[in-house]
Amino acid sequence: MTIIRSLLLFVLAALAEIGGAWLIWQGWRENRGLWWIAAGIVALGAYGFVATLQPDANFGRILAAYGGVFVAGSLAWGMVVDKFRPDRWDLIGAAICLIGVAVIMYAPRTSA
Template structure:
């Protein structure tokens, strides 16, 4: 798979999963209502669909690699949506996760 296409799919999956979870949070914890919760459930379902578009047939590998994207994406979402300011350890941790994602997903494999 083209690395750029794969990375774009990971970014889209993060948008749906993190956005969906945020919508559910807003609907329930911030009392914005069931429409927010329903929109979140739809977004979470779309996350599952997008994950299947990766060409790797290894579910565990795709989801493990996506975990790194989720960590970095969650911090980015918090910055944009909630005004969160990550410290240097948040940033370092997210970078470590993204390097791990790249090793898991894109390392050359023999055979």
């Protein structure tokens, strides 16, 4: 249950951060206006809070693992929202990142 909760929080964090950055991009680069930028800032703030809900207490570990989720999530966002087509190297890189997430977050650890 803890792993499932952690994975869901990573997905939620990715949606908030990537979505927030995308909203700011749309507001600024695509001239959609300040409301898009404001919504992006709110979403990015939400991302910061979602990370605090992870069951692991180590900030560095959470952020390091989230980096891999961000890489894969960014490609997925691009595919769904912007119709981006990743090549095999994009997909291999994202898979490597997700393996890193699994090792960092879910490898068995002994108490020291």
